[in-house]
Amino acid sequence: MDRRWQQIQRIFCFFILCLGLSGCAASGPTVSLDKSQDFKEIDSFFVKSPLNSVNPTLENSIAQDITSALSEKGLSSTTENLADVVVSFFPYTETKEGGAQLNIGLGTGTFGRSGAIMLGGVLSVPVGEQFSDYQNLQIEVINKSTVIYSASGSIEIESNDVIAVQQALNQLVLSLLDSYPSIKDK
Numbered sequence: 001m002d003r004r005w006q007q008i009q010r011i012f013c014f015f016i017l018c019l020g021l022s023g024c025a026a027s028g029p030t031v032s033l034d035k036s037q038d039f040k041e042i043d044s045f046f047v048k049s050p051l052n053s054v055n056p057t058l059e060n061s062i063a064q065d066i067t068s069a070l071s072e073k074g075l076s077s078t079t080e081n082l083a084d085v086v087v088s089f090f091p092y093t094e095t096k097e098g099g100a101q102l103n104i105g106l107g108t109g110t111f112g113r114s115g116a117i118m119l120g121g122v123l124s125v126p127v128g129e130q131f132s133d134y135q136n137l138q139i140e141v142i143n144k145s146t147v148i149y150s151a152s153g154s155i156e157i158e159s160n161d162v163i164a165v166q167q168a169l170n171q172l173v174l175s176l177l178d179s180y181p182s183i184k185d186k
Contacts, residue, residue: 031150032149033179033181034149047067047087047089048087048089049063072182073177074184088142092137093136133157136153153175
């Protein structure tokens with residue numbers, strides 16, 4: 001009986017470990033690229049302010065991060081009239097229901113020759129946070145009214161202070177523009 005109890009404990013621990021690891025899964029950014037566009041012909045860009053302006057300080061930070069990321073790719077920032085492409089971005093926050101539940105089955109049963117009677121129930125116990133705040137961002141690169149590059153993603157906000165949000169957005173911008181083609185090797 002003691003050996004059987006140890007096996008049940010191991011299975012239960014394995015189940016809890018799998019449950020915990022499934023909660024840690026993260027999805028990467030969604031990126032679309034116009035394959036017909038010759039990105040080597042694009043030399044300059046202009047970052048346009050978002051239409052849904054809510055926090056100018058964070059939006060300026062996002063614009064600076066976009067400018068830095070595209071400059072690293074070999075493009076130069078210029079005015080809207082002289083730019084080969086216009087970069088627009090759309091930031092927004094979202095609260096998602098999260099957390100996990102641990103379901104524990106409780107029951108008893110009686111088995112006979114001709115049938116069975118089972119009584120039982122399932123107890124659901126919430127594990128971890130139930131709601132999380134996410135900062136979402138969509139970046140579009142537009143060439144003559146045609147979107148040639150689009151990337152969107154989200155990052156979980158661990159803290160609501162401005163510095164933590166700026167750092168999270170910086171990481172998000174870098175991940176969204178990572179797939180943008182570099183023109184340094186022209």
